[in-house]
Amino acid sequence: MTELSGTYVPSTSEWVRNQVETYEKSAGTEGNTLLKTGIPVIIVTMRGAKSGNVRKIALMRVEHEGSYALVASRGGSDENPDWYSNLLAHPTEVLVQDGPAPFRVTVREVKGEEYNTWWERSAAVFPQYNEYKAKTSRVIPLLVADPQ
Numbered sequence: 001m002t003e004l005s006g007t008y009v010p011s012t013s014e015w016v017r018n019q020v021e022t023y024e025k026s027a028g029t030e031g032n033t034l035l036k037t038g039i040p041v042i043i044v045t046m047r048g049a050k051s052g053n054v055r056k057i058a059l060m061r062v063e064h065e066g067s068y069a070l071v072a073s074r075g076g077s078d079e080n081p082d083w084y085s086n087l088l089a090h091p092t093e094v095l096v097q098d099g100p101a102p103f104r105v106t107v108r109e110v111k112g113e114e115y116n117t118w119w120e121r122s123a124a125v126f127p128q129y130n131e132y133k134a135k136t137s138r139v140i141p142l143l144v145a146d147p148q
Contacts, residue, residue: 002102004045004093008054020056027100034060039126042068043097044145049089057083061098062122068096069118070107072141076132084141096145105145118142 010017015035022031023043034041040061048055062069072084087094087107095102110118119142123129133140 002095002104004047004054004095006047006052006054008056009048009051011055011057016058019058023058023097028097031058034058034126043095043102044070044083045095045097045102046083046086047090047093049085055083055086060122060126062118062125063098064118064121066147068098068105068145069122070143070145071119071122071126071129072143073129073132076135076140078136078138080138080141084143087143092148094145104148106148107143107145109141109143114144115142118144 011020019031019041020043023041026032032041033039041058042061042063043056044059045054045056047053059070062071070087072080074081088109091107092104094105094107096105097103119129122142129140
């Protein structure tokens, strides 16, 4: 099954809502980069930790051997993004869309050497992650989405 059942609640952020809608309507041929940066993105669909509603976000496309990094940077804020809690609460109710169709993944948080490896991969795609890391006192969580 390549969708999550339940009520879809679009992002409160207009640009995220628009990007997700454009990406999905075009099967990933449009809306597939972060704003005007040219950096590829994926769409991540998840279940809300508290509401149980379906949520969708666009994240940088950091792929390695079929798995994807999901960097909870929130622009270097001192708080984690809301979606981080959603993924921890429902790690097997997650879809990634990287192209025409979404597919199921299982999400896990990485630590130690695996964290460092995925961080390097992520910063190679989006160097601003290193600026975000320097800007906050928290350790920016890094999750990996592995295909089911």
